[in-house]
Amino acid sequence: MACHIFLLVTLTLLCTIEADNSSIGCGQIRLACGASTPTDGDSDDRTWHSDIDSEFAPSLEGSAIALDPFLTTVPYKTARIFTSSYTYSFPVRPGRMFLRLYFYPTTYGNYAPSNACFRVTASNLVIFENLCASQTSLTVVSSLFREYSLNVTSGNLHLSFSPSTHHKGSYAFVNGIEIIVPTPDLFTTTIPTLANGGNPDPFPIDPATGFQTMYRLNVGGPDISPHDDIDFYRTWYEDSPYLYNGALSVCPLINDNITVTYTPSVPNYTAPVDVYLTARSMGQDAQVNLKYNLTWILPIDAGFFYLLRFHFCENQYPITKVNQRSFFIYINNQTAQTEMDVIAWSGGIGRTAYTDYAIITSGTGQTDLWVALHPDLTTRPEYYDAILNGLEVFKLQNYQDNSLAALQPPLPPPPSPPDHVEPNNDKPAGARKRNSKGAVPAAIAGTVGAFALLLLTCFGKYIISRWKEIARNYRTRTGNKHLMTPQVEGNNLPSVMCHHFTFKQIQAATNNFDETFLLGKGGFGNVYRGKIDGGVQVAIKRGNPLSQQGLREFRNEIGTLSMLRHRHLVSLIGYCEQNNEMILVYDYMAHGTLQEQLYSIKRRSPLPWKQRLEICIGAARGLQYLHTGAKQTIIHRDVKTANILLDDKFVAKVADFGLSKANLDVDDTHVSTAVKGTFGYLDPEYFRRKQLTRKSDVYAFGVVLFEVLCARPVINIQLPEEQVSLREWALSCQKNGVLSEIIDPHLQGEITPECFRKFTETAEQCVADRSIDRPSMGDVLSNLQVALQLQERTGVNNSNGEAPLSIAKTKVDSAAGPSTNSTMSITGQGVVFSDMTHTEGR
Structure with a gap:
């Protein structure tokens, strides 16, 4: 202990010695960018140095601009403006460190805040992407502050500012840069638990991961300002702005007789004493406590792990x-922890403890993170209550694009700030005020609206620009402005525009339906490859007059796809209804159907496991959009691998909407209708009750997951009776613990045990007999994303030392090709409708 005290005193003395005019000893670096001389200490007695003539800013470029002299808050008094890319270089010891960036969006000379759009990278990690600082801070928070924890492996941290190339006249700027190094690894020393609804999985975090601080809350207490090196100058904010129905909770009084005792697993730098001295609980009325959750609602960026x-x-x-x-x-309505007993967890009153959980969020833009506590009566505790002292939320680096950056909204510039306005207290990203009812103030509502507008603008362009261009070209050339009002299973839909091709145009595109253009055959008819609009490849499906599928399915397909545009739904370009022909024109899918890729003899090489996972995730996204993202809830009713198409980059597209059914309202639980679909994928509850639900799609998708894993037809009458149905055979093997013995032999050594367990558990849940026991499509999507993350994070050297799944010699010919039964015939590339042996099912 004496040795530790001596070391601490020595380090403290060293920290008082200034290394040069731009650095502070002990690795604490604070630059007031644009300042000509060192600044006076800020409110926390920290000294900030100029970046001029600094060893960290070689060949410094950009303009140094001072703001109104009445503005006294450091480091916002000056700014450094960049009209071209510039990089600060900080020599640091390898290890984990805090990086903090400070911005004050305002008018800098001739530089308007609306043009401050830029990108920031820390070494190879993107932390801002096309950030428009004035739009992010809006008018409620006039200053913008971001904190990151980075693990730097080299001897230098390179911090680059680059004006946006997508915004004319853009520039980058920064007011302050702060680096605290080294810091202990506060994040990866323990293994968090993945909050996934009562079946927690360990979630090891790569030590190299970058983190962004989203929230650091002193629950039940006031703001705690940064005050010393031990806490690394972190700020803790009161939690009351984020409480939902906060009036019901209480803040226990500080007990002067309590001494906070740090434990070996919770050192004193984990959080200040004041965090553990204050708390928020539910109150003393047990009956009231049983009727509500103590809840916080925290806006975060979607699409990241936290x-x-x-x-x-x-x-x-x-x-x-x-x-x-x-x-x-509870985290996002998922059970993260049961029987949370702080005394049992920490070892006694006044002893510190913390517990970590990981969650995954999907989508883009901003979403709400819900954190809730509720009494657990399982062990019959003496008091029906819950307590929390502090809460931190960190965004994890996305390894797919090596980024922590969220999409920023293209808002109009905010009003100019009034004269001599001091910046508000700096708060981490996401720290926005919320009233006791959980309502977001107008500034955040504007941000969310702007995100939605940006997504509609950018994503909409990405998805439909090609379709619009093709349609526009043909309308221009032919003068055809045909509007069609389709019918979907008897429900009237709004008029939609869908390009109407003439039969001559279709003949020209397919060289008069030349057999060399034939891609495949399906239940609706033949599918041909064609070229339109001067060379754009498309898939053209020509209806067979003898087909069991006729005008109803044809119009239903047009009606459904014309009103939907999504990255993971097949795009309908147009149709032809001339000369008694029923022809549909789609985007060309270069890699055909998932079914064909899984077990067609024509495939060149088997799909690797990670690619199969990504295809399943893409298809799940498309189905989730049908269930929850469209105006009407749309139930696909024929989910199968033959109806999942793959484009040139193997992006999955859900196809075949001829049997789809639209609910009148997203809250409708089912549609009473005749049974249609494909045997092997058909929901048994739907078959018995003739009540179609979203869970019918979930069931079929669960069969798809087993098919992806085993690469064999879902019905194969050539196999022994117990193996004919893939679903029944897979569940039997799962129950007996031998499912790994029937998976695709090509996956030998590719699947990690953690990923295998998560994937097969998800498939098993999807194909439950009762629809009430099946997850929603959104939950399926989340589980698959977790499976992919577990695959990527554990890899060959997974955390528990287990090797990737080895596949024993299979007991059956699991890769057996499709049977000669017409039900399981391989459909061709681009096929959307398919065959069924039993006509009463279609």
Whole structure:
């Protein structure tokens, strides 16, 4: 202990020695960018140095601009403006460190805040992408502050600012740069638990991962300003702005008789004493507590993994013994922890503890993170209550694009700030005020609206620009402005525009249906490859007059696809209804159907496991959009591998909407209708009750997951009776613990055990007999994303030392090709409708 005290005193003395005019000893670097001389200490007694003539800013470029002299808050008094890319270089010791960036969006001379759009990278990690600082901070928070924890492996941290290439006249700027190095690894020393609804999985985090601080809350207490090196100058904010129905909760009084005791697993730099001395609980009325959740709502960026750290310390008498207070922890309506007993967890009153959880979010833009506590009566505790002392939320680096950056909204510039306005207290990303009812203020509502507008603008262009261009070209050439009002299973839909091709145009595109252009045959008819619009490849499906599928399915397909545009839904370009022909024109899918890729003898090489996972995730996204993202809930009704198409980059597209059914309202639970679909994928509950639900699609998709894993037809009558149905055979093997013995032999050594367990559990849940026991499509998507992450994170050297799944010699010919039964015939590339042996099912 004496040695540790001596070392701490020595380091403190060293920290008071200035290394040069731009750095502070002990690795603490603070640059007031644009300042001509060192600045006076800020409100926390930290000294900021100029970046002029700094060793960290060689050949410094850009303009140094000072703001109104009445503006006294450091480091916002000056700014450095960049009209071209520039990089600061900080020599640091390898290890983990805090990086903090400070911005004050305002008019800098001739530089308007609306043009401050730029990108920031820290070495090879993107932390801002086309950031428009004035739009992000809006008018409520006049300053913008971001904090990151980075693991730098080399001897230098390179911080680059680059004006946006997509915004004319853009520039980059920064007011302050702060680096605290080295810092201990606060994030990856423990393994968090993945909050996935009562079946928690360990979620090891790569030590190289970058983090962004989204929230650091002193629950039940006031703001805690940065004050010393031990806490690395972190700020903790009060939690009340984020409480939902916060009036029901109480903040226990600080007990002067309580001494906070840090434990070996929770050192004193984990959080300040004041965090553990304050807390928020539900109150003393047990009956009231059983009727509500103690809830916080925190806006975050969608599409990332997050680490949540809950800080606990029992500081309130009479809670001194185990099983006096036990509670649930819920994250985004998923059970993260049962029987949370702080005394049992920490070892006694006044002792510190924390627990970590990881979650995954999907989509883009901004979403809400819900954190809730509720009494757990399982162990019959003495008090029906819950408690929380502190909460931290960190965004994890996305390894796919090596980024922490979220999409920023293209808002109009905010009003100019009034004269001599001081910046508000700096808050991490996401720290926006919320009232006790959980309502987001107008500034955040504007941000969310702007995100939606940006997504509609950018994503819409990405998806439909090609379709619009083709349609526009043909309308221009032919003068055809045909509008069609389709019918979907008897429900009237709004008029939609869908290009109407003439039969001559279709003949020209296919060289009069030349057999060399034939891609495949399906239940609706033949599918041909064609070229339109001067060479654009398309798939042209020509209806067979003898087909069991006729005008109803034809119009249903047009009606459904004309009103839908999504990256993971097949795009309908147009149709032809001339000369008694029924012809549909789609985007060309270069790699055909998933079914063909899985077990066609024509495939060149088997799909690797990770690619199969990504295809399943893409198809799940398309189905989730049908269920929840469209104006009407759309049930596909014929989900199968033959109806999942793959483009030139193997992006999955859900196809075949001839049997789809649209609910009148997203809240409708089912549609009573005749049974249609494909045997092997058909929901048994739907078959019995003739009530179609979204869970019918989930069931069929579960069969698809088993098919992707095993690469064999879902019905194969050539196999022994117990193996004819893939679903029944897979569930039997799963129950007996031998499912790994029937998977595709080509996956030998590719699947990690963690990923295998998550994937097969998801498939098993999807094909439950009762629809009520099946997950929603959104939950399926989340589980598959987790499976992919587990595959990527564990790889060959997974955390528990297990090798990737080895496949024993299969008991059956699991890769057996399709049977000669017409039900399972391989459909051709681009096929959207398919055959069924039993006509009453279609």
